[in-house]
Every structure is written in C-alpha cells, then in structure tokens.
Amino acid sequence: xxxxxxxxxxxxxxxxxxxxxxxxxxxxxxxxxxxxxxxxxxxxxxxxxxxxxxxxxxxxxxxxxxxxxxxxxxxxxxxxxxxxxxxxxxxxxxxxxxxxxxxxxxxxxx
Numbered sequence: 820x821x822x823x824x825x826x827x828x829x830x831x832x833x834x835x836x837x838x839x840x841x842x843x844x845x846x847x848x849x850x851x852x853x854x855x856x857x858x859x860x861x862x863x864x865x866x867x868x869x870x871x872x873x874x875x876x877x878x879x880x881x882x883x884x885x886x887x888x889x890x891x892x893x894x895x896x897x898x899x900x901x902x903x904x905x906x907x908x909x910x911x912x913x914x915x916x917x918x919x920x921x922x923x924x925x926x927x928x929x
Contacts (some may be wrong), residue, residue: 825906829916833868836900838893838922848879848888848923855880863890867919871897879923886925893920
C-alpha cells in the first residue's frame with residue numbers, strides 16, 4: 820500500500836514514537852516475526868486510535884528471559900512531528916502529523 824504524503828488525511832493515521840529503554844533494541848523488544856507481538860501491536864494501536872487522549876499501559880507478550888516490559892502512552896497529548904515524503908507529481912512534501920509518545924518500561928512482576 821503506497822500513499823502520497825500530500826493527500827494523507829491525518830485523522831486516518833495513528834503514528835507512535837516509541838522510547839526504548841537503554842541497553843535494549845527495538846528488534847529485541849518489538850519482534851514482529853512473533854505473531855503474538857503483531858496481534859498485540861495491532862490491538863494496542865487500535866485502542867490508541869479509538870481513544871487518543873487516554874493514557875493506558877499493557878504488558879508486552881514476550882520471552883521473560885529478556886525481562887518483563889509494559890508498553891504505554893507517555894502522555895495523553897499528541898505532538899506534531901514533521902515528516903518528509905513523496906507526494907503527487909513526484910514532488911517532495913513536508914507535513915506535520917500528530918504523533919503519540921509511547922514508552923517501553925521494564926518492571927518486576929514478582
């Protein structure tokens with residue numbers, strides 16, 4: 820699926836900027852080759868899209884040898900971040916889209 824950045828309706832998008840804990844990587848924590856993780860991320864962003872102003876947190880479905888993490892909205896307000904992309908006519912455009920700040924936090928469930 821391709822989009823032209825100048826014709827995208829920002830109301831149709833949920834963009835999340837994820838803060839990863841020091842010493843960890845996105846490949847390690849958000850492994851999209853794991854079907855459980857893909858299902859989790861789809862549900863999380865669906866909920867975020869329905870209630871963008873509401874803060875919430877969910878535990879990540881992952882190998883507990885790595886640790887136990889929760890995925891949460893950092894704050895309920897979105898920030899506008901600039902994105903550059905190709906648009907109609909092959910031209911480049913700069914657009915500011917609302918972006919949710921998300922965080923992965925390690926916790927001990929013992």
